[in-house]
Amino acid sequence: MDLKAFSNLCINPYPEITALRKYFSDNDKSVFLTTEFAEMSYIQKFQYFIHNYMKIYQAIAQQYPDKVEQLVDVMQFVAPLGTISLTFNGLKPSIKLLGTPEQFKKWYELIYSGRLIGAYAQTEIGHGSDVQSLQLTATYNPETKTFVLNSPSTRSIKFWPGNLGMQATHCVCQAQTYINGKHHGLHTFVVPIRDPKTFKQYEGVEAGDIGSKLAYSWGDNGFLKLTNYHIPRENLLMKYFKVEEDGTVSSKGDKNAIKIGYGGMLGLRVTLSVYFLAETFRGAVLAYRQWKRSSELDSIKRRRLLKSFSFVYTGMMTLRSMTLMMRSFNENIHKNPKKALEEMVELHLLASAYKSLYSWTLTYCLREYGVDQSVGNLLTTGITGLYGDTIPGATYEGENSVMLQQTARGLCKFMQDVENEEFKKVPEAFKFLVDLRELLDKADEMKGNVERVEDLLNYEKIEELIDTIALFNVKECYELMKMHIVGGNSVNVTWNDKTQGRMVEMALEVSRGLTYKMSKQILFDNEKRKALGEKEVTLLKGLLLVHGLDVLHRNVNLASRFKIGGNPERLIALIGEAQEILAKKLEGSLDDIVEGHPFYEEELYYVRDFKAWSPVEGTSDRVKRSIIEKESFINTFSPKL
Numbered sequence: 001m002d003l004k005a006f007s008n009l010c011i012n013p014y015p016e017i018t019a020l021r022k023y024f025s026d027n028d029k030s031v032f033l034t035t036e037f038a039e040m041s042y043i044q045k046f047q048y049f050i051h052n053y054m055k056i057y058q059a060i061a062q063q064y065p066d067k068v069e070q071l072v073d074v075m076q077f078v079a080p081l082g083t084i085s086l087t088f089n090g091l092k093p094s095i096k097l098l099g100t101p102e103q104f105k106k107w108y109e110l111i112y113s114g115r116l117i118g119a120y121a122q123t124e125i126g127h128g129s130d131v132q133s134l135q136l137t138a139t140y141n142p143e144t145k146t147f148v149l150n151s152p153s154t155r156s157i158k159f160w161p162g163n164l165g166m167q168a169t170h171c172v173c174q175a176q177t178y179i180n181g182k183h184h185g186l187h188t189f190v191v192p193i194r195d196p197k198t199f200k201q202y203e204g205v206e207a208g209d210i211g212s213k214l215a216y217s218w219g220d221n222g223f224l225k226l227t228n229y230h231i232p233r234e235n236l237l238m239k240y241f242k243v244e245e246d247g248t249v250s251s252k253g254d255k256n257a258i259k260i261g262y263g264g265m266l267g268l269r270v271t272l273s274v275y276f277l278a279e280t281f282r283g284a285v286l287a288y289r290q291w292k293r294s295s296e297l298d299s300i301k302r303r304r305l306l307k308s309f310s311f312v313y314t315g316m317m318t319l320r321s322m323t324l325m326m327r328s329f330n331e332n333i334h335k336n337p338k339k340a341l342e343e344m345v346e347l348h349l350l351a352s353a354y355k356s357l358y359s360w361t362l363t364y365c366l367r368e369y370g371v372d373q374s375v376g377n378l379l380t381t382g383i384t385g386l387y388g389d390t391i392p393g394a395t396y397e398g399e400n401s402v403m404l405q406q407t408a409r410g411l412c413k414f415m416q417d418v419e420n421e422e423f424k425k426v427p428e429a430f431k432f433l434v435d436l437r438e439l440l441d442k443a444d445e446m447k448g449n450v451e452r453v454e455d456l457l458n459y460e461k462i463e464e465l466i467d468t469i470a471l472f473n474v475k476e477c478y479e480l481m482k483m484h485i486v487g488g489n490s491v492n493v494t495w496n497d498k499t500q501g502r503m504v505e506m507a508l509e510v511s512r513g514l515t516y517k518m519s520k521q522i523l524f525d526n527e528k529r530k531a532l533g534e535k536e537v538t539l540l541k542g543l544l545l546v547h548g549l550d551v552l553h554r555n556v557n558l559a560s561r562f563k564i565g566g567n568p569e570r571l572i573a574l575i576g577e578a579q580e581i582l583a584k585k586l587e588g589s590l591d592d593i594v595e596g597h598p599f600y601e602e603e604l605y606y607v608r609d610f611k612a613w614s615p616v617e618g619t620s621d622r623v624k625r626s627i628i629e630k631e632s633f634i635n636t637f638s639p640k641l
């Protein structure tokens with residue numbers, strides 16, 4: 001297997017997606033994002049996504065009729081779909097996980113016959129990360145057998161959800177639920193908002209577009225206000241919480257089973273991580289080509305790119321592991337719910353961290369490739385557009401700092417498990433906390449001394465250093481948390497006020513270190529790395545070391561504080577030396593590394609050849625349009641002279 005095939009295997013969740021991409025590359029390239037996209041108007045972009053949605057759905061239905069459900073969930077990996085794909089990866093998972101089988105069957109038929117376009121409408125103007133404070137109310141009326149929905153204040157208006165402004169016929173909403181005067185907390189409802197034939201809003205519904213945005217202009221982001229709006233009782237998703245016609249309430253399943261229901265957005269978080277990573281890959285390829293064409297590719301640029309590609313390839317392998325874990329979780333939800341629950345804890349903590357790590361790194365890399373380079377500011381290079389469109393990735397589907405706080409919280413809890421010798425409670429990915437626990441007694445001694453540069457070209461040694469730093473990093477945060485709680489602060493104040501910054505920093509670095517471990521596991525396992533050729537394995541192992549050294553370099557201050565890796569100045573010098581050795585070794589292979597990308601040529605924006613470029617002969621429409629009609633221009637001014 002060559003690098004390109006391996007990248008496709010890692011990035012595309014199913015082989016059928018790779019085959020569909022090939023099908024469109026051979027038969028209808030118009031589905032791919034090309035240079036024209038940058039110059040399209042909002043309406044043209046919108047139409048482009050809708051056409052893609054229909055074409056890709058049809059291709060799936062014709063070529064894989066037995067796998068429609070599985071494949072449409074990930075059809076945005078074939079070609080971009082904008083917000084419209086939220087029907088399948090926003091609304092549908094909620095119905096599947098929180099609805100009864102009968103409810104799912106009913107909505108399934110509407111979804112898969114194209115009569116339902118969906119939105120996932122959780123966020124309100126005043127309530128984003130703080131889900132528990134959502135204000136939309138659903139009050140049951142036993143006489144009409146309906147729930148009456150109301151947005152009681154401006155802050156309770158749903159705001160931002162994709163598809164909601166123009167396209168959605170239905171959305172899933174969380175609402176504070178009241179039955180017979182009693183408050184039952186938040187529950188999830190399917191809410192019809194527009195007639196699927198006319199797209200006219202129903203009475204009691206006010207919805208629309210939230211207005212122009214910095215970028216992401218093609219996204220249909222909307223608002224929704226509901227006033228005395230009745231929906232049938234059956235629209236409450238009742239797998240775990242049932243309301244009878246007369247208003248009798250019963251709960252089904254234990255607390256743990258209910259938690260699985262909230263795993264609905266996990267899949268989307270993993271999918272988004274893959275999307276962010278793929279776009280970083282695209283940006284790196286574009287930058288490479290652009291830099292190569294416009295100037296000499298000097299060694300500074302080569303090294304910056306090597307670092308980016310090391311991040312991209314290790315990220316790809318890490319996310320391959322995540323996709324496989326996600327698949328196992330989905331299978332176990334029905335086969336083995338106890339196992340699914342264990343998997344969910346690990347998946348949730350990793351997906352929260354990776355969604356954040358990859359969305360932040362994407363904008364960081366694109367800024368470095370494009371926005372900081374004059375030529376990258378041209379829309380036709382594709383880089384600036386990608387940059388703008390991906391900035392909100394840090395906010396949607398879980399604000400990054402809040403997500404990382406959750407990962408940090410899990411890590412502190414596992415440190416407590418280690419302290420209590422409850423080792424079995426620590427999931428596989430975080431087992432280094434158990435394996436290295438004896439080092440905690442050696443806080444004042446030097447650990448993992450690095451003596452020679454060869455130590456830093458050794459995969460095992462790098463892993464040991466990364467793990468040791470992570471162990472002490474988690475331990476320090478755990479102690480900090482305990483100190484605030486013992487000092488009289490509540491858990492909430494401790495988390496949200498006293499420790500947030502430090503916790504976010506810790507979770508980010510620990511998860512960065514985990515990408516080294518997870519990609520190493522794939523690369524050093526014949527079965528997992530598939531039939532990847534020897535030459536390719538050698539290249540990827542080189543990139544793995546580049547990535548490992550980058551992680552160490554970023555953590556050198558922590559290493560010094562925790563007495564890890566020897567004298568800090570010497571450690572920095574040796575890391576630099578090792579980076580130099582690797583750069584020399586890999587620089588000559590940069591072309592092979594770049595060409596291992598998973599894209600078709602038409603998916604890479606047009607990159608202008610600056611050496612041959614001339615404004616008059618330029619191929620861009622904009623250049624042709626911008627030539628001033630001299631006659632009328634001069635006539636405008638001359639009479640006044």
Ligand SMILES: Cc1cc2nc3c(=O)[nH]c(=O)nc-3n(C[C@H](O)[C@H](O)[C@H](O)COP(=O)(O)OP(=O)(O)OC[C@H]3O[C@@H](n4cnc5c(N)ncnc54)[C@H](O)[C@@H]3O)c2cc1C
Nearest residue numbers: 120121122123127128129160161162392396397399401496
């Ligand atoms: C392009 C785009 C698409 C979106 N699509 C959807 C969608 O389809 N459906 C949907 O329901 N929503 C959607 N959203 C909304 C998105 O999920 C929310 O914006 C997000 O959850 C953050 O909420 P917020 O904007 O209210 O910010 P807040 O949660 O108020 O966060 C603002 C700041 O406060 C900090 N903060 C928040 N909580 C804490 C805490 N406990 N402790 C310490 N600091 C904290 C955060 O770190 C952040 O810096 C979308 C948003 C965007 C930008």
